[in-house]
Amino acid sequence: MRVRVGIISDIHGNVEALDAVMMELRDVDAIYCLGDVVGYGPNPNECCDIIRERKIPTVLGNHDAGAIGSLSLEWFNPPARIAAQWTADRLTARNRFFLQNLPLIRKTEHLCMVHGSLNDPERFGYIKSIWDARESFAEMGSDTLCFLGHTHIAEYFRQGSRLLQVDHLALPEGGRVAKNSDSFYIVNCGSVGQPRDGNPMAGFGIYDTDSSTIDLLRVEYPFRVTQSKMRDLGLPTSLQHRLEIGQ
Ligand code: ZN
Numbered sequence: 001m002r003v004r005v006g007i008i009s010d011i012h013g014n015v016e017a018l019d020a021v022m023m024e025l026r027d028v029d030a031i032y033c034l035g036d037v038v039g040y041g042p043n044p045n046e047c048c049d050i051i052r053e054r055k056i057p058t059v060l061g062n063h064d065a066g067a068i069g070s071l072s073l074e075w076f077n078p079p080a081r082i083a084a085q086w087t088a089d090r091l092t093a094r095n096r097f098f099l100q101n102l103p104l105i106r107k108t109e110h111l112c113m114v115h116g117s118l119n120d121p122e123r124f125g126y127i128k129s130i131w132d133a134r135e136s137f138a139e140m141g142s143d144t145l146c147f148l149g150h151t152h153i154a155e156y157f158r159q160g161s162r163l164l165q166v167d168h169l170a171l172p173e174g175g176r177v178a179k180n181s182d183s184f185y186i187v188n189c190g191s192v193g194q195p196r197d198g199n200p201m202a203g204f205g206i207y208d209t210d211s212s213t214i215d216l217l218r219v220e221y222p223f224r225v226t227q228s229k230m231r232d233l234g235l236p237t238s239l240q241h242r243l244e245i246g247q
Contacts, residue, residue: 005029005208006030008056009033009204010061011036012037012191013037013042013047013193014041018192030057036062037058038091038095039064039087041230044095049095052098061124061150067087068099070100079239083235111147112140114148116150118140119138129168137166154189155171156171178213227243
């Protein structure tokens with residue numbers, strides 16, 4: 001049976017971007033979310049409501065953890081800290097409870113999911129190089145596919161059956177990852193609500209378990225609406241600007 005799984009991550013309170021991506025994913029069989037539902041953006045509760053009400057399996061991101069007080073905001077840069085505190089002050093009790101109960105790692109029969117890295121999930125380390133990726137590959141066990149987010153960059157790492165050989169390819173304009181059965185993969189489908197790979201379109205993925213392909217996809221969304229909400233709410237101007245440049 002063909003199973004198509006939508007992969008979303010780093011929504012960051014951007015409900016315009018989330019709505020656009022959910023429309024693209026209307027026909028998939030399941031959706032998984034890799035964390036950072038909130039933080040930066042103007043609609044943290046609306047984004048949590050969508051993920052919670054649709055019962056989308058989700059892992060905890062560092063901004064989710066910051067907004068519920070389980071990660072110190074000292075780790076955040078100044079604009080991120082301002083937005084995290086703003087988010088913490090506005091989360092509904094129901095959404096706070098939802099975030100408090102998210103696990104750091106999830107596994108299904110096909111794959112594993114984490115926000116930042118598998119080797120140190122609670123510290124939310126970044127995979128920025130093949131050397132970082134190698135440390136997560138070492139934790140994958142029998143899983144051959146790991147989806148993660150956190151860097152907001154659409155890309156993948158592949159480790160061949162011979163240990164230590166790792167390839168890396170960034171796909172900011174989208175593209176297809178065709179999985180070989182003898183390799184291990186770490187795939188980042190990019191960020192829904194705050195892309196940082198130079199492409200301001202919302203990023204997401206579709207994993208087809210039958211053909212063993214992962215499509216990294218982008219969709220336009222009305223980012224000017226998000227920016228004007230942020231302006232009206234007094235969220236930092238640097239966070240507004242980055243939405244239009246994708247950085
Ligand atoms: Zn993030």
